[in-house]
Amino acid sequence: MIRILIADDHTILRDGLKQILSECPDMTVAGEADNGFDALAKVREQDWDVMVLDMAMPGKSGIDLLKQIKSEKPKLPVLILSMQKEDQYAVRSLKAGAAGYLCKDSASADLVQAIRKVAGGGMFISAAVAENLALRLTANAEAPPHTLLTDREYEVFRLIASGMGITAIGEQLHLSVKTISTHKTRIMQKMNFTTSTDLIRYALRHGLIDDNGQATE
Template identity: 45%
Template sequence: MIRLLIADDHALVRESLKRLFSGTRDIVVAGEASSGDRVLELLRPGGFDLLLLDISMPGLSGEELMRRVHRRLPELPILVLSMYDDPRVVRRKLKAGAAGYLTKDSEPEVLLTAVRKVAVGGRFIGQDLAERVAFEAQSELAALQFERLSRRERQVLRLLVEGHCLRDIAAKLVISHKTVSSHKARLMQKLEVDSDAELIRLAFRNRI
């Protein structure tokens, strides 16, 4: 049996969640809280298998509350159920210690699946959110990689994207064909790409 502590400052949300879980045989709502302070009070005696947490309640911030929960009960998994679907918010909550993240418009079956998975030590993010978080992480990595390019490498890349061949680039930059080839090889190494097509796609995705 999974014993839930529901933390949400909206009574209607808590009631809706309790009705949902009452229709299951393996999940029971063992407590509910409308503030971070109340969450910490209820956790003192223990008795919960999962904290289902809204991150925007009165009092403590969601991240601070998660840190305090982890200090007190490091083994208690936290599943965030929030109205926010910004990938940056999701990543911050996961970094702060959440084992899962769902938005409040998720389908009931998805929430039940997430509760069951996170309660036994797994991790869960809604599919759409997971894709957006992964895409943003890739974009940030690519941005860091582009920052490593020298001024000349950036010039060569921009001209490649515009469709110029190496000989034309050499003429435009008044450098040798061999030097252009060297710049191209280094920038491809820094950007971790293996082909011209992949290089162009990466440049377009990052608006180079």
């Protein structure tokens, strides 16, 4: 029996995933978490066969949460669940230790296959993400500037692009305003931006935020 921990802050989504998995006799959802701190606590409390992790939750989240989970439970297969189809985000997740990357819009079709694959020691990537990555590699395109940012810089970049201020970003990431300001300066230098407007336009052009200015997860 594959014992699964689902960490996502949306109750409706968790219920939907549980409904899908309830039809699989070899799987059971044995735990749930609705924020990053609760997810980490449950990882510490028990041993799980697979963790399904949303990358955008209240509290500790994203690459930082994934890295901490893998540092404490290196053998735990973590399947990332995200709205983000941009291949660089998947690559960063896999480099941080994820065993798989599943887009939420294909979860109903691919969830069972993805869990079985990572539980068996394999790796899973959503078809949409794999296609984007393959197209970029086939075209042999020069790496876009945002792929050169560190994981933390990339996270700060996307939050700035979504319209969050320095103070709010610091509170969300549990970092000082000075640290966030330093990250912003480095981002602007690396990407050759002059203003935050340049950054937002770039993020829109590359599909890193939607038309309403919200960061795609």
